[in-house]
Amino acid sequence: MTAEETIGVSFQPFSRTIAAGRLSKDRRTFLAGKTEVTHQAAVAVAQWVLEKFPGGMTLTDDHGNGYQITARKMKNGEVETP
Structure with a gap:
């Protein structure tokens, strides 16, 4: 590249x-x-949100649409507690 x-x-x-x-x-x-890259992108976003914004985050796209994203880590089908 x-x-x-x-x-x-x-x-x-x-x-x-x-x-x-x-x-x-x-x-x-x-x-x-x-x-x-759907799965890889979704997992990367979930990991990024958990690391940088543990309570969730909001963002706006180029068209002014807002989104709220939250993530919770799970193990064996159960949400992990911090």
């Missing part, structure tokens, strides 16, 4: 999956070779 190349991650509404891959120069479309 060169300094000009950018990696993008995006929700794919038709397949209802998350894809990652190299973006075009205008950063609006994926170049050939995007990869489905």
Whole structure:
């Protein structure tokens, strides 16, 4: 990957999956070779929220839509207590 190349991650509404891959120069479309990363992305977000925002977090996308994200770690189907 060169300094000009950018990696993008995006929700794919038709397949209802998350894809990652190299973006075009205008950063609006994926170049050939995007990869489905739904599970990896979801786990990474859950781990990130637990580590940085244990009580949950809110964020806003580029269109002004707000989201609240909380995560709880589970073991053997049960929520772990801190």
